[in-house]
Amino acid sequence: MFTSVIIPAAGFGERMGATIGKQFLMVNDKPILVHTLERFERSTDIQEIVLATQRSSFPIIEEIRQKYSLSKLQSPVEGGQRRQDSIANALKQIDARAEIIVVHDAVRPFVHLKEISQSIETARFFGASIVAVRAKDTMKLASTDGRVERTLNRSSLWSVQTPQTFQRKILVDAYEFAEKHNIVATDDSFLVEQIGISPIIVEGSYENIKITTPDDLLLAELLFNRFIP
Ligand code: CTP
Ligand code: MG
16 A cells, blocks of 8 residues: 655754754764654655655755665655644645555654554554553643642553554545644644544654754664664
């Protein structure tokens, strides 16, 4: 079944505070984005990679494609203001044959091939899947002024990651619905939930961090020393 992955890579990395987008920072001798792209180049479940990035980065992407022999990587798509806009733009460029669409953050290089394949298999069967890990900390619900309202039941709480994978029609319908009703989200699952679909959780690993703040870079260096894809 033809499967495409959308990699949103058009962010500015404000929380990282570097002079370039964090997806282009080097970890273990390669840009973080390249590590991520290599996971999907290697996955036999994936036929095409559609990357959304800022227009000014298009030449760098071209260089990266050649230097690292990324045969599945298509010409980049221009990103938008929000992650959601970047993905909406990428969705329009997906191969007509694609039946399954995976979405994976450019800044999660520690995704295992098994997580990619389990996520795809689950979405094929159930329509939508998200990779997540069980919450480690006790979680509290608080008011905006920081007063604890109640303690949530940890056993039903998950920290959500990517890949998030969908049957094509479900993701397209969700994005159309979101546009029509001005729904904003930081993950694709939320948009799919709005059209009445409950994605199935695929339990992932705590290694699959989203590199967000400077301390995550230190952690990434450590993780690379022992990472087995
Ligand atoms: N992203 C995107 N388009 C945007 C914003 C984010 O494609 N307009 C991508 C990022 O490049 C990243 C992923 O979405 O791969 C997850 O977003 P996040 O971790 O928030 O990255 P940034 O938006 O770059 O970081 P920050 O929020 O700190 O500015
Ligand atoms: Mg962001």
